[in-house]
Amino acid sequence: EMQLVESGGGLVQPGGSLRLSCAASGFTFSNSWMHWVRQAPGKGLVWVSRTNTDVSDTSYADSVKGRFTISRDNAKNTLYLQMNSLRAEDTAVYYCARGWERRLDYWGQGTLVTVSS
């Protein structure tokens, strides 16, 4: 069974940092493009970032460019999102998802990040 499990969320002060992880199982992670999508409380989905299979091709939403970094460890079947200089508007549930033929076909359950003093 394909599974994505996010972790690393929590409460952080404005200006702080957090690293999210997404552990994958049940599929060939190393062959899969991966994405991060977030959802602020009561709001819609916002695409955040994506990486190809070896992090040689990454892309970011303008709102996080220069502050967030996507990475992966194919040996550990894990995707990461390093988030620096966090702002209140970064408060959201963060989902990782597998990109397959230009769609996000499997999603994790999400991890909540709260940026507040």
Place this chain on the structure above:
Amino acid sequence: DIQMTQSPSSLSASVGDRVTITCRASQSISSYLNWYQQKPGKAPKVLIYAASSLQSGVPSRFSGSGSGTEFTLTISSLQPEDFATYYCQQSYSTPFTFGGGTKVEIK
């Protein structure tokens, strides 16, 4: 960036109704358009990809159409489990923007 505009933002419908949701792109995205369903507290689930292809396991009452800048998601006969929020997403170019969502509620 490509902007995705969904309409309506919400609708009320009854079980058995035919429901149509529209998504417009700010520029042509060919057929690189996906539809997702999200229920409260749950992760989104892909229903339709490439504008009109049904994701494996999704009931055939869901269908998608369109190309270029105008797309529709149709639910032919609304079922109780279909009450949810629906999002379109373009995968033509990054950032892979989502529409604002359409909440389908029980009338």
